[in-house]
Amino acid sequence: MRKLITLIMLSLAIISCNQEKKKKEEVAKDPNLEVHEKIAMANGFEKFDSISQIKFTFNVKVNDSLRAQRRWVWNTTTDKISLTEKDSTMSYTKKDSLAEDKKYIDRRFVNDSYWLLFPYQLKWSDAKLSEVKKAKAPISEKEMSMMTVSYPSEGGYTPGDSYDIYFDDDYMIREWVYKSSDGKRESPSTWEDYKDFDGIKIATMHKSKDGSFELYFSDVSIEE
Structure with a gap:
């Protein structure tokens, strides 16, 4: 048996x-499908509308020291978002206009959920997308397809920032390079440890080349 x-x-x-x-x-x-749509679809974009709630913990570790840990609950139906940080819980409802005391939470949610669901942002946001070309990825040094994702110089919390994304033949992102609008900062990191949550695929680990920086997600759960 x-x-x-x-x-x-x-x-x-x-x-x-x-x-x-x-x-x-x-x-x-x-x-x-255009390339950016293929990346979103490869990560389960078509399943997002069936989701009612996402829970995740955003963690940042630098040289083995935990620098940030934020626990999120996002009700995608009502857009109510709750943040638990340092034993304190705050909530708000995402909308066009926010009170000043809610912008603290919103700024962090935009950042953390952007890392979590970046492939979907290729469909949601108004980013400018470059032509795809072959290029050597900065960390693995493997040749991959590369596309630059650039944001307008006005609006949002980080206007003018851009990302070089490196993806494979399955349209899964494997590395990216964040570039600040002032040109003073470039941060390459991996996209790895993909996990499948009923069709929603999330890279749960991002590392710098030397491993001194880790941004990762834990306690991820998705409910329909």
Whole structure:
């Protein structure tokens, strides 16, 4: 009986892998999708509308010292967002105009959720997208497809910033380089440890080349 159960589980895993492979191939070959849309779709963008709530913890570690840890609960239906930080919980509802005391939370939520769901921002935001070219990734030094994502010089919390994103043939981002608008800062980091939450794919770990910087997500849960 145990062998039968194991065989069934193995068969289901193979079927799931085959379905996932087929889906990736369909996305990659779809002539109706532009590159940025293929990246979003490869990460499960089409599943987002069925989500009712996302929970995640945003962590930043520098040289083995935990510099930031923020726990978020985002009700995507009502846009109510709660932040727990240092044993204090604050909430707000995301809308066009925010009171000054809510901007503290919103600024951090925009940053943290941007890292969490950046592939979806390629569909949601008004970023300017460059042509795709082949380039050597800054950390792995592997040749990948590269596209620059640039934001307007006005509006938002970090106007004028840009990102060079490096992605593979499956349209999954593997590395990126953040560039500040003043040109004084460039920060390359990895996109790794992807986890699949019922079709929503999230890179849960981002590291600098020397490993001294880690930005990672823990306690991620997604509810429909």
